[in-house]
Amino acid sequence: MPVLLAYQKSNEDFTEKPLVFADKQMSLLLNDALAANRIPRTIDENGDMHFTNFGFDWTEGFFPGTCWYLYEVTKEEKWKHAAQKFQKQFEDHKYKTTNHDLGFIFNCSYGNGYRLTKNEAFKKVLITAGDSLIIRFNPVVGSIKSWDVDRGWQSEKGWKFPVIIDNMMNLEMLFELSELTGDDKYKKVAIAHADTTLKNHFREDNSSYHVVDYEPETGEVRSKQTAQGFANESVWARGQAWGIYGYTMCYRFTKDEKYLEQAQKIAEYILNYNGMPEDGIPYWDYNDPEIPNSPRDASAAAITASALIELNEYTKGKYEDAVDVILGSLASEVYTAKLGENKNFILKHSVGSIPHNNEIDVLLNYADYYYVEALIRYKKYKSK
Structure with missing residues (x-):
């Protein structure tokens, strides 16, 4: 991890102070949510x-x-x-x-x-x-269909059975349900989807495509594209985060070594990527030609940090230095808002979808969710 380790790490406590701040900042956001009786997501183009x-x-x-x-x-x-x-x-x-x-x-x-x-x-x-x-699971394809293609912008892509890397995150509920109910039907779907994604979504360097479209009647791959990245062959930052999180989680439930191996391969790709900024917060797409004048994505960093904390426990502390860098950066004033600012969200500088001209360099509720999750996971890890 030569790039990340070049960053001068802070000695600041990455859990207690940020969690205290999260409680205070989110209390203000809760007041806003209660007043509107709505769930906060982000800000609009007018702020x-x-x-x-x-x-x-x-x-x-x-x-x-x-x-x-x-x-x-x-x-x-x-x-x-x-x-x-x-x-x-x-x-x-x-x-x-x-x-x-x-x-x-x-x-x-x-x-x-x-x-x-x-x-x-x-x-x-x-x-x-x-x-x-x-x-939504098709046993011939071996995957859960991500998007319906009969309406919206998805209908303009010519897809038949699109599956996105994000869908790995929906498997956790299925694994949990098999444990809660004793019914393996949920787990079987989750494993099939994870295996199909493992087979078709990753390039030789272990970076991930965003969208793989399948022929629903045969299971054959029709195309490999992007929807939220810069280009079909570019590396969309949040997609890599979904991948490492998803396969680390799959290993938690199955203890199948191939999932642990894939999670580590994605981690090594992310952490050793030559264009990764020293603070560990990626540009929204690794291959955006506008780099370094390109938006960062704190949401991708938060998801990655949370995944790395869990992966770290399965690999004898292999990723602790990287976690320290990413969490230290997210906790800094560069990415953490001041109390009462940032519309009372915690993190700044996240990206929704630049190709859709939507949520660019803003606050996002899922960035805060995975950041708080990462802080809690790290606190538990350090207390062992």
């Missing part, structure tokens, strides 16, 4: 608060999920009440079969809620969401 869509929004689970994490840390009832209140707003989405993001949405919210409270009502919601998600 005003943008809330999640009532109809369906893949990011709607992250704010209540962060509230659950803060409840875990602080034991303050306000966070428990807030998490329950806001996740209730999208509970009916558990019946949605037209989107793959149910894992993101419900595992981050109801999943954390069940983990912390063992509320049986939460478990029932998770089971329904899982049953809805696996309807």
Whole structure:
């Protein structure tokens, strides 16, 4: 990891101070959310608060999920009440079969809620969401379909059965459900999807394509493209983060060495990439020709840091230095907002989708979610 280790690490505590700040900053954001009775997502082009869509929004689970994490840390009832209140707003989405993001949405919210409270009502919601998600699984392809292609911008791509690297994150809920219910049907789908992605999504250097489109009747690969990266053959930063997180998580549930090996291969690609900034916060796409005048993506860094903390435990501390660099950078004033600023979100400088001219160099609720998750994971790791 020569590039990252060149960065002068701080001796600052990467967990306690940032978690105290997160509690204070998110308390202000909670006040805003309660006043609007809406779930905060980001800001709009005018710098005003943008809330999640009532109809369906893949990011709607992250704010209540962060509230659950803060409840875990602080034991303050306000966070428990807030998490329950806001996740209730999208509970009916558990019946949605037209989107793959149910894992993101419900595992981050109801999943954390069940983990912390063992509320049986939460478990029932998770089971329904899982049953809805696996309807999208095609056994011939061996994957869960990411996007429907009969409407929206996806309908203009000529895809038949698109699968995105992001979809690895939806498998965690399925693994959890098999453990909670004793029914292997969820785990079998998750393993098949992980194996198909492992086979087709990665280049020889272990960087990931964003989208792989399949022929649904034969399972053959039709094309390998991008939707949110710079180009089909470029390396979209958040895609690499989804990959390392996804395969580390798959190893947690299966103990299959091929998943651990792939997680490490992705980690080595990320950490040894020649163009990686010394502070460990990647540009939104590794191959954007505008680098170094290109936006960074703190969300990709936060997801990667959280994954590396878990991967570090499976590899005898192999990635601790890299974790220190990334968390130290995210905790710095460059990426962490001042109290009461940044619309009361924690992290600055994240990117949603530049090709869609959407959420560029802004705050994002999922950046905060994975950052707080990383801080809690690191605190637990250091306390062992």
